[in-house]
Amino acid sequence: MISYPTLKKEATIGVTAPSSGVQEALHDMFRLAIERMSSRGFNVVTGDTAWTQDKAKSAPSRNRAEEFNEMMRNEEIDAIIPPWGGELLIEVLQDIDFSSIKNKWLLGYSDISALMLAITLKTGIATAHGTNFVDLRGEYWDETTAMWQEVLSTKPGGTVIQHSSPQYQKEWKHGEPAPCVFDLTEETEWKTVGDNPVKLEGRLLGGCIDILRHLVGTDYGDVAAFREEHIPSEPVIWFLENCDMNATDLRRSLVQMKYAGWFENCSGILFGRSDANAPVGNYTAEDVYQAMADELGIPIVYDIDCGHMPPQVTFINGAHAIVDVADGKGTVEQRFV
Structure with a gap:
């Protein structure tokens, strides 16, 4: 609960x-x-x-x-x-x-x-x-x-619905602040591996993968105990955003999380937009997303409104969510149950 x-x-x-x-x-x-x-x-x-x-x-x-x-x-x-x-x-x-x-x-x-x-x-x-x-x-x-x-x-007991943003900020311009702080100039497009519509349902967990990976194996990252005590048998939707890592570091971090069992009974992963994700050779973030989809057999959504390229959907750790993605747009319904 x-x-x-x-x-x-x-x-x-x-x-x-x-x-x-x-x-x-x-x-x-x-x-x-x-x-x-x-x-x-x-x-x-x-x-x-x-x-x-x-x-x-x-x-x-x-x-x-x-x-x-x-x-x-x-x-x-x-x-x-x-x-x-x-x-x-x-x-x-x-x-x-x-x-x-x-x-x-x-x-x-x-x-x-x-x-x-x-x-x-x-x-x-x-x-x-x-x-x-x-x-x-x-x-x-x-x-x-x-x-x-x-x-x-x-x-x-209530429900709240959010939608993908119309536009997002490509880069920070602290010297030229907009009235709403963010300089929203780029068209938002939520993408999926395979370019197919996706519908996910499960409990939300996530954050900035750069630091969450360091909780693996510690008392502060005991996902298995949380699942058993608070959401037994319920699937998890992970939302993750990358601040500074290149593509291979992102891949290593996700594999570590997989080895630790964080992706057991996972219904899908949502990845935020990032100005990191630098390719290593010809290995790209999109290759990482494809690998995770293939290995886990789950839908992968990326370039969502989450992280260091605002604006951001407000994701609630622990909430029951239904996420619909199609034609570049996304809807996140969160139920506080």
């Missing part, structure tokens, strides 16, 4: 940085995000770690974990949204108090996805893979990003 938090109106958002904080040169951008969220009716509480950054992290790992634990225990904080991802989230996992995790949303992506997946696997509490806090600083939100609020406000 999965437990689903519910985002209430005028919620208090805790912003803490279990990975990277915001360096001083970008504090104005961070303040703008706080102002925009406040103007939308949210109360924003920031931790000390959100304002600092040194040696590839916001603070020493113990400090980061303690601040996260405090915000999680704090009954006045309704949801936690880190400023963004980073590099060294994995250091904090040993000091996270999983026994005190409350039924409140944690929303983020990139490096944060290791903490989100670990929480869902260890506790059965749903977590939300989607936008980060700093990218909510726009004058308005594009229609795909904006769904984060509706998704997180869905009550247990």
